[in-house]
Amino acid sequence: MLGVSDRISAADVAKVARLARLDVTTEELERMTVQLDGMLEHFADIDALDLATVEPMTQPYPLVNVLRPDVVQPCLDRDEVLAAAPSAEDGRFRVPPIIGMDL
Amino acid sequence: MGLADIVASVKSGAVKAADLTEVRLAAIAAREGDIHAFNHVMADEARASAAAVDEAVARGDDPGPLAGVTVALKDNMCTRGVPTTCSSKILEGWLPPYDGTVVAALKASGAVAVGKTNLDEFAMGSSTENSAFGPTRNPHDTNRVPGGSSGGSAAAVAAGFSDFSLGSDTGGSIRQPAALCGVVGVKPTYGYVSRYGLVAFASSLDQIGPFTNTVEDAALVLDVIGGHDPRDSTSIPQQHPSLVAALQQGVGGLRIGRITDLPEGADPDVQERLEAAFDTLKAQGATIVDVQVPAFSFGLTAYYLIAPAEASSNLARYDGVRYGMRVEATDTNAMYGATREAGFGDEVKRRIMLGTYALSAGYYDAYYGKALKVRRLIHDDFERAYQHADVLLTPTSPSVAFEFGSKGDNPLAMYLCDTYTIPTNLAGHPGMSVPFGTGAHGLPVGVQVLAGTLQEPVMFRVAAALERSLA
Amino acid sequence: MSERDGLPGDWELVVGLEVHVELATNTKMFSSSPNRFGDEPNTNIDPVTLGLPGALPVLNEQAVELAMRIGLALNCTIQPCTFHRKNYFYPDMPKAYQVSQYDQPLNIDGYLDLPNGVRVGIERAHMEEDAGKSTHIGGSGGRVHGADYSLLDLNRAGVPLVEIVSRPDIQTSDDARDYVNELRGILVAIGASDAKMEEGSLRVDANISVRQPGAPLGTRCEIKNVNSIRSLGRAIEYEARRQIDLLESGDKVRQETRHWDETDGRTHTLRVKEDADDYRYFLEPDLVPVVPSAEWIHRVREAMPPLPAQRREHLSVLTGQPANSEAVTSVVERGQDHYVLAVSHLGGDAARALVYVKEAFADLGAEPAVPALDIAGLTTLEVDGKVTATQAKAILAEIIANGGGDAAAIAAAKGFEALDTSALETVVDQVIAEQADAWAKFCAGDGKAMGAIVGAVMKATQGKADGKIVTALLNQKKG
């Protein structure tokens, strides 16, 4: 199996930056590759652990069935909300054309 | 004066909340320029809140359990109509349209908020150097950091800018700055305090807690802000016993655990104070027991895979569409990339990238999935240790407050500041830092008291005993 | 045309449907703002809906119960389940992740039986949240491509959805239509959704592939933007043809998402499936698992109204008409089976009532504003031979037009008088004389011979005779 020690390449970092919608500069990309690679080298300590039978832990305090009654509560004020938006028009949030989404 | 004394004198009318607030605002005016604890000082709002408390007292109404007490709020807690930035350019100028649950609880309790405190951007850091609005300085030595990420909150209490403050702790962000600033800092059990309105860093690790001058003050604050919140699905449903009441008991008969396989790296001055703490507790009737927490040393790795993974998702909403900053571009996708590139600082970007990588196709099992299993090991090791010990004692921080820039630009050096605090967040357990004398350069040293799930009462008893021994 | 849905050669069609259903709750999946269609933009918003910093989701109990109803109605196993985050950037997705169920959905492994007996497997029916709505301004008029900019309304963001994923068991476009139609009937019947395709509260994506018999599954395309049951059929037929044409000319089908265009009746490439689809699913740390107890499931099951299939069966037994007959299916689909039952309970004839309702109640909705007692009276009048079927139809029209009325009185006013007994006796005597053979057989105890005689009496009276009275007269005369 792939281990933490397998490290990270500049191509990986570029792909991750695209996924995260960060337009990193070439200089940043190079610097981050070195830094992330250094971290992963350090984090390789867990590769030696035998975790085959260990259950992942996702919730610190185990709760189940936390539910809310289906009752309407007051909404936020539209004007107040849209006033905080970078761009709004006609009661709605305005965004540039939606193209180039790789979805 | 402790919080209980302040509240009593405000309630009796002997002291006016308005006057207490002016004293704090004056302290801020005098020293904030040197310290920079705040992103935003709420002078007008504070005066109005204080006046409301005094009017309630005059009317004979109950002004609340924290009447007239001043508080500083970490600037990652939503305050309606008051700027909430997380020390990030991406949220600069944002006015939340709602109050977080703890903020509402404090308002209802009669506390007077004096400002929003500085932090490492989105709570990512251990020195408050990562703030987009400049660092906070340690009141004990302004050439040194206050710790982080809640550095502004720790400094605000240490500098006398407020009677107490709130911070958030994801990997040590309350306890470590508390230690470096010489105040009490508590991270409660995960789910003890509502996260609703706390801007998320790593959802399964974040907890809100207080910075105070005394252990009793911390107990009083937690009694007010703790408890179930139906707006937070991870909030513990049952009622918490009063921590103030628990303080009356001593430590006689308690088992204090020493972790024999604790990762090395604490400076000798810090180690010396930890030994003194064991001695003090022993002298007060506690037993010292040796325990092992073998997975403790893997905490840092597990944390730096889990927390950035969650953060990469939590911080994806800063996209320039509904609030916050936008860099205009010809299409939405380009707008996202430009906005986020310009809006986030280096450390935040680094963690978003690391977290995105840890979750991405083909890497999940090797990174995130593996880290979740290590998290289980750490939790289980702690649980085993708590079968033999009521609390565990460790250093809070490996060193006293360090100088600005001293960690260089190697992120790992900074991450190591949280070696002793991180495993507790992964386990979901409570922990607190108590000032316990001074170390190198006469700077404060904190001792960390750790306990099992919802064992805050016993944790506070031990912390109070340490505090008493210094008096 | 081949037998299989008009496909040329021996190509087989393989269709799986993904149906997104908006649940009929008061509030959203994870927050308390209204779940309501058609309101002013951005008025049904709260911190969770907007993805504001610090906001946290809390699961809507009613949404879970409606999702459980769907699972029960589709014969699924209801199991402990969790929520994941599906991470992707899109302006109508405020948090940049959709909270959805991933590897542990609420409902798994069910099936839906179509009225024609075909069984379609249900892989899963999971809970998730809806996205907001973008309107594209400028450019080539309302399309995302070439627009100058877009406007976002987040009222729909966070509306509770159940995504029902069928197995690829559908082999004809008719079955695909029947599947959606039957599913819609179920969803409405159990109160889970209003299931209106035109308002988008029921949305269908079709995964379509073709293959030669016995061959492994072919490469599939996912068709989106199918806005009516009719266009679902058209889209499937078009897409199947397109794929067959490709394969027969030696090309390959490329796995992609395609868009159905109602105006040109074709599907068009929307996007090609890429490795870039990296949603970085992980367990939503702000939510906890749902673990339905046996008691909870039982309580939900008990509260469920009968499903269309059960209602068709009930109506079939009551009326003697086949459960998949057009009369039974259409009356149940309109929700008027309750009405036929009511007529029957009031002493009316169920079979006649079914015919009346099927023929004349198409526009009257599930709660027809016509007193069932009046219809019961009319069925009795007809069955008793007081009026003919043709006369009954005229009376029915008048009752409906007036919102009620006494059938006998209307019959009298229209001069629809039944034969009196003496006139009837004359006719009967005439028929006995004409049908001497049958009469002899009847008198000798052959019961079957009665039918021929009664039929002849009916014919002679142009249907005005009452069958029961004729029978009584014949028995009387036999002595």
Ligand SMILES: [Mg+2]
């Ligand atoms: Mg789907």
Ligand SMILES: [Zn+2]
């Ligand atoms: Zn879906």
